[in-house]
Amino acid sequence: MKYLHAFLILICIPVLVGSNTQINTPASIHYPDKRQLIRLVLEGMEIWTAGSEELVFRTGAVESMYRFRLSLHNGPELGYWQIHPKTAKDILFRYLQRPSKADLKQGLESVLGYKIETLLEKPERLESQLRDNDILGIALCRIWYGMAPYHIPRAGNLWAQALIWKRWFNTHKGNGSTRMFVRKVHRFQA
Numbered sequence: 001m002k003y004l005h006a007f008l009i010l011i012c013i014p015v016l017v018g019s020n021t022q023i024n025t026p027a028s029i030h031y032p033d034k035r036q037l038i039r040l041v042l043e044g045m046e047i048w049t050a051g052s053e054e055l056v057f058r059t060g061a062v063e064s065m066y067r068f069r070l071s072l073h074n075g076p077e078l079g080y081w082q083i084h085p086k087t088a089k090d091i092l093f094r095y096l097q098r099p100s101k102a103d104l105k106q107g108l109e110s111v112l113g114y115k116i117e118t119l120l121e122k123p124e125r126l127e128s129q130l131r132d133n134d135i136l137g138i139a140l141c142r143i144w145y146g147m148a149p150y151h152i153p154r155a156g157n158l159w160a161q162a163l164i165w166k167r168w169f170n171t172h173k174g175n176g177s178t179r180m181f182v183r184k185v186h187r188f189q190a
Contacts, residue, residue, distance in 0.1 A: 028112055034066055034080070034134070041138045047146065050155035050189035056081070056141050059169060062181050063187040069131050073175070078130035080138040083144075088130055091143050092116045106141050144169065158182055 035057050042048035042056070060066055063082040071077040077084050096105040096116065109115055112135060119126040129136050145152055148168040153160035162181035167183040 007116060008159065019087055022190070023081050033115070037134060038138050040123055041111050041135050044111040045104070045142075046140060047107070047142060049152065051152050051157075051161075052142055052145065054155045055145060055152055055161050055164070057184055058158075058181075058188075060137075060186050062165065062176070062184045065148065065184070065188060078127060079132070080134065081132050081139060081141040083139040085127055085130060088126060088140055090172060091140055091147070092126075093150065098105065108143075109134055138188060141169075158185060 033053075035053070038056050038060075039048060039053050040049065042053060051076060060080040063077075064080045066080050069079055071082060073083075075082075076086075083092060093116075096108065113135075119129060119158065130140075145164065145168065148164060150164050153164060159178065164177035165181050166174075166176060166178050169180075
């Protein structure tokens with residue numbers, strides 16, 4: 001029962017998007033309702049809260065407006081959540097290898113439908129999955145926020161979300177600001 005949600009995600013998403021001739025891999029699924037997909041992935045991994053769903057959704061909106069899978073600034077960041085490959089490697093191959101993170105790793109592999117070690121088999125595999133696999137992007141975004149020394153703000157607290165995004169996700173090195181985060185969220189929701 002523990003990973004029933006993840007199983008349902010992998011079985012139901014192809015049906016929801018109209019695939020009746022073959023089962024799509026998560027990377028090839030086009031799922032237009034990003035907010036619903038975020039909820040399904042986080043519930044499948046058993047790490048859902050209303051605040052984390054909203055923060056991951058807003059992060060995608062701010063980072064890419066859900067239009068761009070490549071960095072607009074010629075950087076290495078990929079996917080709607082603009083995950084840096086080095087950050088992804090750190091999460092997948094260091095952080096999730098800790099014995100205390102075994103359940104989190106198992107939840108991720110369950111929603112992905114494959115073992116994360118397969119991302120190391122070919123150098124380009126991780127980058128193509130970061131670019132095209134929204135399930136992986138959602139999961140990595142949420143796990144990255146979970147690694148922060150800050151609590152994920154409650155749903156509805158836009159300024160607190162902007163602050164954690166700037167401090168942890170965008171960092172002091174990034175071009176963003178808390179005001180830019182708020183402005184982009186308002187524009188995206190308009």
